[in-house]
Amino acid sequence: MRKCALVTGGSRGIGRAVAVTLAADLGLHILINYASNDSAAEETKKQIEEVGGTAELLKFQVQDHAEVEKTLSDWLANNKESKVEVLVNNAGITRDNLMVFMEEKDFDDVVQTSLKGMYNVTRHLLQHFVRNRAGRIINMASLSGLKGVPGQVNYSAAKGGMIAATKALSQELAKRKITVNAVAPGFITSDMTQDLNEDELKKLVPMNRFGSAQEVADLVSFLASPKASYITGEVININGGLYS
């Protein structure tokens, strides 16, 4: 049986670091999901191969229930010798604005991608996990979902919902030896944060710097490993001391 991990939003940023690290640390075959950026997804695959791992691309929009169902059921039917043991729900977007100016589409798109996307992908893989009596689900939340951040009502709602769903699902699955945890990063250097004023914002962080995608990936890798077998329903902050 080939053991696999599906990383949504694995083409860039935190998702790419998670994909490479899960391959390197745990020897998992990586399914790199992404929305549109083919060359970035190819680059993730190349980096996984450079650390001695294997990977394939699985392009779909996480918010599209029918597309998720079709892609994942085709993949599972064609890969009967494979077992998906780790799911990292990492795909996410921001559409920041004060609520008074926030268009309905910007609210919906953010919630659909982070929260509904997590439902779509997890829902489809649940029976597979339950049948295997093994699984690690790691949801990429955010400090925004715990503290609430002005200008991010949509994103805070999506990530807060993800945190609550993590806690609920962990209790549904604990008996089946499937753990469900969330990771809540603060400011992490990536395309998502490239337009922020890092020099100003880092002053808010007790460690006086943004975190790296690799630092988040190392936490995810630990949660996905056998070492974390008794941790479930948790939200783990990774924010340089910004919020606890």
Ligand code: NAP
């Ligand atoms: P990023 O650099 O913007 O990368 C986003 C990734 O998500 C890309 O791989 C993108 O694919 C994929 N994606 C976007 N929409 C998608 C969709 N509808 N379906 C499938 N894939 C989709 O973001 P990041 O900074 O690495 O963030 C990753 C996660 O961490 C997000 O959930 C984010 O909310 C969370 N987070 C980030 C920070 C931070 O400071 N960076 C802090 C807290 C939480 P394409 O390449 O095809 O566009």
